[in-house]
Amino acid sequence: MSNWTEAFITLRGVSREYPGGVVALNGVDLNINRGELVAIVGPSGSGKTTMLNVMGTLDRPSAGQVVIDGFDIADLADRELSALRAFRIGFVFQHFHLAPGVSALDNVADGLLYTGAGLRERRERAEVALRRVGLGHRLTHQPHELSGGEKQRTAIARAVVREPALLLADEPTGALDSHSGEDVMRVLLDLHKTGTTIIVITHEGVVAARLPRQVSMLDGRVVDDRMGVMA
Amino acid sequence: MTRSLHPGRLKSLDVVRLAGYGLRARPLRMVLSALGIAIGIAAMVAVVGISSSSRAELDRLLDLLGTNLLTAGPGNTLFGEQSTLPDESVAMVGRIGLVETVTAIGQLPGAKVYRTDRIPAPQSGGIGVYAVRTDLLDTVGATVASGTWLNDATAQYPAVVLGSKTAERLGIGTVSEDVQIWLGGQWFTVIGILDPVPLVPRLDLGALIGWKAGQRYLDFDGDITTLYIRTDPDAVEAVRGVLARTVNPARPNEVDVSRPSDALAAQAAAETTFTGLLLGLGAVALLVGGIGVANTMVISILERRAEIGLRRSLGATRGHIRIQFLTEALLLSILGGGAGILLGSGVTAVYATLQGWPTVVPAWIMAGGITATLIIGGVAGLYPAIRAARVAPAEALAEI
Numbered sequence: 001m002s003n004w005t006e007a008f009i010t011l012r013g014v015s016r017e018y019p020g021g022v023v024a025l026n027g028v029d030l031n032i033n034r035g036e037l038v039a040i041v042g043p044s045g046s047g048k049t050t051m052l053n054v055m056g057t058l059d060r061p062s063a064g065q066v067v068i069d070g071f072d073i074a075d076l077a078d079r080e081l082s083a084l085r086a087f088r089i090g091f092v093f094q095h096f097h098l099a100p101g102v103s104a105l106d107n108v109a110d111g112l113l114y115t116g117a118g119l120r121e122r123r124e125r126a127e128v129a130l131r132r133v134g135l136g137h138r139l140t141h142q143p144h145e146l147s148g149g150e151k152q153r154t155a156i157a158r159a160v161v162r163e164p165a166l167l168l169a170d171e172p173t174g175a176l177d178s179h180s181g182e183d184v185m186r187v188l189l190d191l192h193k194t195g196t197t198i199i200v201i202t203h204e205g206v207v208a209a210r211l212p213r214q215v216s217m218l219d220g221r222v223v224d225d226r227m228g229v230m231a
Numbered sequence: 232m233t234r235s236l237h238p239g240r241l242k243s244l245d246v247v248r249l250a251g252y253g254l255r256a257r258p259l260r261m262v263l264s265a266l267g268i269a270i271g272i273a274a275m276v277a278v279v280g281i282s283s284s285s286r287a288e289l290d291r292l293l294d295l296l297g298t299n300l301l302t303a304g305p306g307n308t309l310f311g312e313q314s315t316l317p318d319e320s321v322a323m324v325g326r327i328g329l330v331e332t333v334t335a336i337g338q339l340p341g342a343k344v345y346r347t348d349r350i351p352a353p354q355s356g357g358i359g360v361y362a363v364r365t366d367l368l369d370t371v372g373a374t375v376a377s378g379t380w381l382n383d384a385t386a387q388y389p390a391v392v393l394g395s396k397t398a399e400r401l402g403i404g405t406v407s408e409d410v411q412i413w414l415g416g417q418w419f420t421v422i423g424i425l426d427p428v429p430l431v432p433r434l435d436l437g438a439l440i441g442w443k444a445g446q447r448y449l450d451f452d453g454d455i456t457t458l459y460i461r462t463d464p465d466a467v468e469a470v471r472g473v474l475a476r477t478v479n480p481a482r483p484n485e486v487d488v489s490r491p492s493d494a495l496a497a498q499a500a501a502e503t504t505f506t507g508l509l510l511g512l513g514a515v516a517l518l519v520g521g522i523g524v525a526n527t528m529v530i531s532i533l534e535r536r537a538e539i540g541l542r543r544s545l546g547a548t549r550g551h552i553r554i555q556f557l558t559e560a561l562l563l564s565i566l567g568g569g570a571g572i573l574l575g576s577g578v579t580a581v582y583a584t585l586q587g588w589p590t591v592v593p594a595w596i597m598a599g600g601i602t603a604t605l606i607i608g609g610v611a612g613l614y615p616a617i618r619a620a621r622v623a624p625a626e627a628l629a630e631i
Contacts, residue, residue, distance in 0.1 A: 050625075056544065058540075058628070059625035079550070082546050083236040084236055091544040099538070114239050114241065114548075158545075
């Protein structure tokens with residue numbers, strides 16, 4: 001089946017149980033193809049952040065199989081997962097996680113720190129990434145001099161400066177006003193057009209409705225998958 | 232699929248930059264915890280520096296004074312009584328081949344010294360009166376601070392040269408024609424004041440009169456208290472070996488022979504013991520400083536879990552996180568250690584300058600300070616760094 005070869009992320013019967021008996025994911029099956037733009041929607045506590053952590057290799061499932069870009073993560077050691085993230089996966093967080101007192105350029109350049117690139121190359125590529133998200137005029141500004149939307153776009157630049165095949169965004173517009181949120185969404189849509197696989201986690205139906213595919217979650221299960229291309 | 236995954240290598244320059252960022256984020260905390268290390272290192276550097284400077288001063292002094300001065304004095308007889316030296320001993324010692332000069336002094340135990348004849352008798356100030364030969368000055372390496380030394384003429388008259396402490400106690404600063412003191416019931420004119428005599432400290436608290444003046448005015452019996460002998464510098468031990476038998480051939484066991492420079496060196500050795508104690512205290516301070524660094528790092532890691540999570544999401548391995556925090560601890564203690572070496576050297580320089588010593592901070596204590604700092608920083612940083620590397624990235628990122 002051609003769909004199988006195109007799958008970029010495959011989850012088979014994935015569960016994640018935390019000590020104390022909390023079940024965050026409960027037997028999730030999901031396929032996401034290369035180049036897709038997917039929203040994962042659900043109320044808080046539905047397990048969507050855990051899903052993102054598992055798909056981003058920041059967390060390992062308690063049961064089930066996770067295959068990312070052809071790698072079964074159960075077969076990979078911790079440092080191999082780090083390498084997978086360093087070269088193939090970018091993250092965007094609700095609260096940006098920018099380093100205070102460090103310029104936007106160097107914050108973005110830090111996205112390449114663990115790829116082995118030299119400082120000059122990191123800065124050159126960081127400048128390109130910042131221009132790509134429309135922040136060419138904010139290179140030397142520190143985070144406290146940027147608006148919320150600009151901070152999030154800086155964080156996106158940091159995530160994409162490595163040109164990852166997969167971008168995972170956890171409530172990227174959650175801490176922003178609607179205008180700034182719109183800027184951020186536009187940047188994500190532009191990135192999608194260049195072929196990046198993007199997964200956006202959100203609890204806002206409005207945000208999800210703009211994306212080509214919506215996966216709905218409740219209590220650790222996938223309850224709906226619209227416009228789905230499930231294998 | 233046989234593709235393999237290799238994490239990127241973090242360049243060492245980047246590791247140092249990361250550590251610098253970490254420290255700069257909390258400058259006050261960095262300064263305070265570096266201060267703990269700085270004080271420990273400064274204490275050790277200063278202790279070693281000051282004792283080395285003191286040692287250097289001693290070496291300089293011994294070089295200046297010479298280590299070739301010997302003294303011979305009467306010891307005790309077999310029956311425990313104070314013996315005396317034969318009158319002809321000066322001449323006999325002078326005939327030993329490698330002796331350069333020899334001189335004698337005789338104490339006048341009955342003579343007391345007062346500023347005037349109105350001072351009550353008990354207030355003698357502990358000043359000793361010595362009849363001396365005119366060649367004493369050159370033999371013991373003394374110098375005149377003010378006035379003149381005794382010559383063949385003044386040695387026969389009631390003239391006195393004061394030791395440095397004697398002059399101080401009597402309140403005589405400089406010498407002028409009409410300064411007289413009440414010495415053994417006679418007026419003596421002060422003709423000179425000596426500089427301190429490091430090799431023969433008893434002269435500092437002495438009043439020195441001519442041999443003949445002593446006999447003429449104060450009933451001095453001519454008994455020799457001590458002989459001072461300057462030898463060829465290479466023959467000190469040889470002369471020392473034959474000295475007792477030469478001074479008193481009949482009873483060599485009743486002669487005490489010593490070398491004053493040995494006493495100075497022994498004093499320095501006694502100070503070394505004290506230095507060891509202070510060095511130990513410095514080491515304790517350093518240990519406490521190290522605990523401070525460990526504490527700072529543990530707190531820092533608790534606060535920076537989100538940063539650790541972010542770095543893991545950017546592809547940092549556990550090793551990258553570990554080396555970042557270990558380097559941060561090392562950098563922190565190196566900053567402290569460097570400041571401590573500067574501080575300790577500064578304290579040494581100030582103290583030595585105030586004492587008029589040469590300033591000596593040995594290279595080994597600086598190297599040792601840096602080494603100790605690296606070890607302390609490494610040990611203090613290791614556990615926090617290991618903890619930082621164990622932080623689960625998903626959990627750390629959730630804590631906002």
